[in-house]
Amino acid sequence: MSENFGRVGVLYGGCSAEREVSLMSGQGVHAALTSVGIDAHLFDPGKQSLVDLANAGFDRVFIALHGRYGEDGTLQGALELLQLPYTGSGPLASSLAMDKIMTKRVWLEQNLPTPGFAILTESSDLDEVVAAIGLPLIIKPPHEGSTLGVTKVGKLEELSAAYRLAARYDAEILAERFISGRELTVPVLGKGKSARALPIVEIVAPQGNYDYEHKYVSNDTQYVCPAKLDTALTREIMTLAERAYVALGCEGWGRADFMLDADDRPWLLEMNTSPGMTSHSLVPMGAKAAGMSYVDLCVTILASASCKVLAPPAA
Structure with a gap:
């Protein structure tokens, strides 16, 4: 397997407010990849420069960064200039999805339901x-x-x-x-017409407060996957997740967050283009419910690594 992917960089840490979560995500991804013989190496853009990245000899990179300068299109643009294949969405989709206001504008233009x-x-x-x-x-x-x-x-x-x-x-x-109701999230893999939603995860947090503590630290939050919804509603929400993902131009992988109101109407909240991969994270839960192990998920995402912008013609 290592021969297929060459030397792989796992980009983690970074310098956003989500650095600590990214460190956990990257360590999990790195352990998964190395467990199946992939020549993977951790690389922290928060402590190492783009020059170091260019000189690291990576054949492709797995982006396990969250937040600014890792998930917002800036790093993706640099990787395009380096012609270094990377996981996840390209510069434009990453930038759009990171901006919740622009995301909502795109979704509204596509007649997708999102709160006022x-x-x-x-x-x-x-x-x-x-x-x-x-x-x-x-x-x-x-x-x-x-x-x-x-x-x-x-x-x-x-x-x-x-x-x-x-x-x-x-x-x-x-x-x-504010939409009162059930909190749901839907992982999505693929690109364009091949994008497919994984099973829905329902998040049941104490007093409905799914904050940083209940996301990453405590064990009080409960997760139900697949979420207990009827077949028609499940298909509706999964289809909305796929449409929301494609509308922003996402690819590789992502995660759409929803609220389901008292009338069983789903409302899109946001799209994550580099979701968490920690022990508490939601994409691995959806993948597991679809029969995909954490290791298989990491390898599948890595296999999708690519440059998204066409290279300039040779001089």
């Missing part, structure tokens, strides 16, 4: 925002993941503090209508 929203800045009239969206609502920095800077706002007087927290991460902030 407004964009907050320092000059926003918060009364107008509440009047337009209603309460409760969710305040998010649009370029972060792992629930960093996210607040549920139930009263107008809580909105200013929630905005200030989110503004630590971004200049423009997403205010989104």
Whole structure:
């Protein structure tokens, strides 16, 4: 197997606010790949330069980075310039999916269901925002993941503090209508017409609070996979996940997050183009339910590594 893939770099760590999660993801991926004889090596762009990456002699890389400078298209653009095949989506899809506001705009243009929203800045009239969206609502920095800077706002007087927290991460902030219901996520593998959703995972967090602690640290959160939904609704949600993934131009792998309201209407929240691969992570759960081991999942993703932008013609 090592002969098929050559020398493989597992990019992990990085310099985003999600560095600690990425370190865990990368270590898991590295252990999985080496367990089947792949010549895999950990590489931390947070401590090593692009020059080091160019000189590392990798034949392809597995991106296990989360957040800025790893999942947002910037690194993908550098890898295109280096002509170094990599896992996951290309620069444009990565950039779009990392920006929750642009993601929602694309989905709305494609008639995909996503909660109503407004964009907050320092000059926003918060009364107008509440009047337009209603309460409760969710305040998010649009370029972060792992629930960093996210607040549920139930009263107008809580909105200013929630905005200030989110503004630590971004200049423009997403205010989104809160959907009460069941929290679901759907892993997706492939590209274009070959994209296929894996079994749906339902997340049952204490008091519905799926924050950083309940994602990565505690064992209090329960996961149900496949989610207990009727056949027609399951197919509807999986199809929506595939459509949402393709609409953004994603490829390789990803994960679509949903809320299912009390009327069993699914609402798309966001798309992750480099999802977590830790012991608590959701894509491996969906893969396991589809009969794919963690190792098989890592190898399948690695096999899809490619450059997405056409190389310039030779001089």
